[in-house]
Amino acid sequence: xxxxxxxxxxxxxxxxxxxxxxxxxxxxxxxxxxxxxxxxxxxxxxxxxxxxxxxxxxxxxxxxxxxxxxxxxxxxxxxxxxxxxxxxxxxxxxxxxxxxxxxxxxxxxxxxxxxxxxxxxxxxxxxxxxxxxxxxxxxxxxxxxxxxxxxxxxxxxxxxxxxxxxxxxxxxxxxxxxxxxxxxxxxxxxxxxxxxxxxxxxx
Numbered sequence: 001x002x003x004x005x006x007x008x009x010x011x012x013x014x015x016x017x018x019x020x021x022x023x024x025x026x027x028x029x030x031x032x033x034x035x036x037x038x039x040x041x042x043x044x045x046x047x048x049x050x051x052x053x054x055x056x057x058x059x060x061x062x063x064x065x066x067x068x069x070x071x072x073x074x075x076x077x078x079x080x081x082x083x084x085x086x087x088x089x090x091x092x093x094x095x096x097x098x099x100x101x102x103x104x105x106x107x108x109x110x111x112x113x114x115x116x117x118x119x120x121x122x123x124x125x126x127x128x129x130x131x132x133x134x135x136x137x138x139x140x141x142x143x144x145x146x147x148x149x150x151x152x153x154x155x156x157x158x159x160x161x162x163x164x165x166x167x168x169x170x171x172x173x174x175x176x177x178x179x180x181x182x183x184x185x186x187x188x189x190x191x192x193x194x195x196x197x198x199x200x201x202x203x
Contacts, residue, residue: 014039020158027065032088034062034095041159044171045112049129049149052109052159052166053092053142055101061161064092068129085132093140108137109146109166111157126150 012033017024020040025033027043027050035041041063043050054061066088096106113130130149137144148155148168158167 027063029065029067032062032064032092032095034060034092034099035161036060036099038162041161042157044154044156046114046116046154047112047126047129049110049112049133050157051089051092051133051137052111052157052161053096053106054161054164055096055105056107056164057105058096058100058102059162060096060099060101061159061164062092062096063157063159063161064088068125068132085129086136089133089136089140093142103140103142106142107145107164108142109159109164110134110137110144111148111155111166111168113149114154115150115152116154 012025012027012031014023014025016022017040023037023039025035025039025041027033027041029048033041036059041052041061043063043065045065048065048067050063050065052061052063066085068085093103093106097103110130110133113126113133115126127150134144134147134149145164146166151170154171156169156171158169160166
């Protein structure tokens, strides 16, 4: 039995959830987690997006959580946002393949891209993230079997890679700014990264 987490991003925290009666790995912005264990992957999304990808034939699945560092006004492959989003997706897919998954038998469920604050609604960040993740998977010929994108609320996602089941909790009334503050800090760090050469996830 193994788990595979980002070597560059801070390792997701794993804990036992008494309510779910199972181990849970909590995924923060810039992280991913790949596993063949019967474990639940959890993340909370505002404008960020997450891809939950599994290969039922190989018995392996994983989740990432990422944000494009700027809007996609320039759709070219050299675009800063496109390069980072592509890297974030490739990291997850390549790790799945490393552990026995195959693209033809992968299935994806995608979430997030919410416009949770008025300024985010006008910037189009959520829409850019949602459009990117769907288009990327289409080009890679990975079937999207479910999606819950856009809207004006945050989401809490529970992904069960062993079965492919996903639970989505809409967070329409946030009582604190933890999610927003975390994504804003992540966005600031993205803006400081030089993508002219190698791209790395963040600690």
